[in-house]
Amino acid sequence: MHLHILGICGTFMGGLALIARAAGHRVTGCDAGVYPPMSTQLTEQGIDLIEGFGADQLALRPDLFVIGNVVTRGNPLMEAILDAGLPYTSGPQWLGEHVLAGRHVLAIAGTHGKTTTTAMLAWILDQAGLAPSFLVGGVPQDFGMSARLGTTPAPAAAGRNVFAIEADEYDTAFFDKRSKFVHYRARTVVLNNLEYDHADIFPDLAAIETQFHHLVRTVPMSGRIIAPTHTPAIDRVLARGCWSDTVAFGADGDWQAGAEQDDGAFDVALRGSAVGTVRWALSGAHNRMNALAAIAAADHVGVSPADATAALSRFAGVKRRMELRGTVADIRVYDDFAHHPTAIETTVAGLRRRMPAGRILAVLEPRSNTMKLGAMKAQLPASLQQADRVFCFGATDGKQALGWSAADALAPLGSKAQVFSDLQALVAAVSADAAPGDHVLVMSNGGFGGVHDKLLAALASRFDGRFAQGGSQTVGAADATGAAGSGPHAASSAKGPTP
Numbered sequence: 001m002h003l004h005i006l007g008i009c010g011t012f013m014g015g016l017a018l019i020a021r022a023a024g025h026r027v028t029g030c031d032a033g034v035y036p037p038m039s040t041q042l043t044e045q046g047i048d049l050i051e052g053f054g055a056d057q058l059a060l061r062p063d064l065f066v067i068g069n070v071v072t073r074g075n076p077l078m079e080a081i082l083d084a085g086l087p088y089t090s091g092p093q094w095l096g097e098h099v100l101a102g103r104h105v106l107a108i109a110g111t112h113g114k115t116t117t118t119a120m121l122a123w124i125l126d127q128a129g130l131a132p133s134f135l136v137g138g139v140p141q142d143f144g145m146s147a148r149l150g151t152t153p154a155p156a157a158a159g160r161n162v163f164a165i166e167a168d169e170y171d172t173a174f175f176d177k178r179s180k181f182v183h184y185r186a187r188t189v190v191l192n193n194l195e196y197d198h199a200d201i202f203p204d205l206a207a208i209e210t211q212f213h214h215l216v217r218t219v220p221m222s223g224r225i226i227a228p229t230h231t232p233a234i235d236r237v238l239a240r241g242c243w244s245d246t247v248a249f250g251a252d253g254d255w256q257a258g259a260e261q262d263d264g265a266f267d268v269a270l271r272g273s274a275v276g277t278v279r280w281a282l283s284g285a286h287n288r289m290n291a292l293a294a295i296a297a298a299d300h301v302g303v304s305p306a307d308a309t310a311a312l313s314r315f316a317g318v319k320r321r322m323e324l325r326g327t328v329a330d331i332r333v334y335d336d337f338a339h340h341p342t343a344i345e346t347t348v349a350g351l352r353r354r355m356p357a358g359r360i361l362a363v364l365e366p367r368s369n370t371m372k373l374g375a376m377k378a379q380l381p382a383s384l385q386q387a388d389r390v391f392c393f394g395a396t397d398g399k400q401a402l403g404w405s406a407a408d409a410l411a412p413l414g415s416k417a418q419v420f421s422d423l424q425a426l427v428a429a430v431s432a433d434a435a436p437g438d439h440v441l442v443m444s445n446g447g448f449g450g451v452h453d454k455l456l457a458a459l460a461s462r463f464d465g466r467f468a469q470g471g472s473q474t475v476g477a478a479d480a481t482g483a484a485g486s487g488p489h490a491a492s493s494a495k496g497p498t499p
Contacts, residue, residue: 103133
């Protein structure tokens with residue numbers, strides 16, 4: 001079958017393309033702003049990419065058009081497809097019907113931590129010999145790719161045809177306003193947490209709770225729902241009806257994590273009995289909860305807690321989750337996907353715990369649709385309290401323009417916060433302020449105009465070109481967010497509005 005994917009450079013749609021190609025389909029695709037890293041990943045797999053959404057792409061005559069949620073009415077190619085009466089479907093629906101059917105799907109849902117928890121789970125399953133398929137909204141360092149169609153399971157794992165997937169609550173397509181995850185028909189579901197987000201499509205938290213309830217309704221009685229304790233929104237979701245086995249994690253839950261030790265290690269207990277210890281480089285209560293959820297999910301497909309904790313002790317993390325991008329003159333520059341105030345606060349706090357010496361210079365781009373609408377602006381000052389300096393970029397025109405004043409919103413932080421509408425001015429200010437021993441923490445769910453490389457170059461110029469360390473390394477306080485993608489286009493394709 002020939003599939004032509006609209007919006008192929010979004011993290012979800014790009015991952016779907018890789019899986020479809022591995023399944024033997026011919027895959028082509030188009031998007032606006034086709035560029036690395038997703039374009040490189042796709043072309044390496046023999047997937048032809050077309051720039052833009054021209055109606056002339058009908059001449060490709062694919063068997064099916066697969067529509068990403070970045071595509072809206074008025075898109076010239078979509079309008080041509082509709083006018084010609086050609087077959088089309090959404091990415092989640094195609095995946096559910098043609099790939100996930102017949103597999104044991106383990107779905108990780110929640111406002112925060114989806115990406116890291118899914119990556120943890122995929123790694124546990126892989127190390128246990130289950131040869132999992134996976135689709136993650138980021139790039140796990142251990143795999144180097146965001147999606148994989150697993151090989152035939154090892155004999156010891158016969159019948160365990162497992163697929164770990166990040167289960168996003170964002171809507172499916174312009175013609176299907178249900179959350180993506182209702183298409184997955186999961187047998188194991190993690191409801192990691194639940195807060196208000198996606199203000200562009202959900203009017204309030206209750207509306208998101210309804211979508212999570214729809215997910216619960218798709219889980220069979222033989223399935224399992226794994227949920228945190230002391231989480232009112234999740235409690236309300238389950239109180240609306242639950243027909244499956246439930247397992248709790250966190251304080252007073254079936255699965256519990258011990259206190260974080262000085263080296264980041266922690267013990268894991270199941271119903272009061274010690275079952276293993278995780279010894280890793282990550283830190284923070286959120287990551288211990290992510291780990292518990294992944295261990296509990298793996299347990300449902302027969303992976304022992306001892307094997308799961310041992311696998312997590314070798315877990316390398318996820319790109320763009322507290323990823324060290326480089327060091328100049330003992331000034332470290334990190335990249336993190338945090339964009340929701342809760343994630344920002346947790347990320348800053350995790351870095352502070354892991355690196356108690358030196359100042360934290362927080363560099364923030366409030367870029368998500370929710371942040372651009374200003375729905376969370378009042379929470380920003382509190383989320384940044386533990387940073388020593390705050391540099392915020394707020395575009396004043398174009399697609400990324402804020403609909404509110406970042407300077408007014410951050411006024412409670414006083415003189416330690418500065419707001420810029422010019423990226424080069426922001427880079428110059430951060431570079432001038434930074435001193436040896438500082439930690440520059442860049443937070444955005446987009447590419448942020450390549451600010452990381454610009455900062456490293458400016459610092460190298462200021463300190464006589466002494467670029468001490470570069471490359472990619474995950475440290476300490478990883479993903480509090482779990483949002484999808486890498487790069488400005490990947491984020492918009494994965495999370496874009498679908499009116």
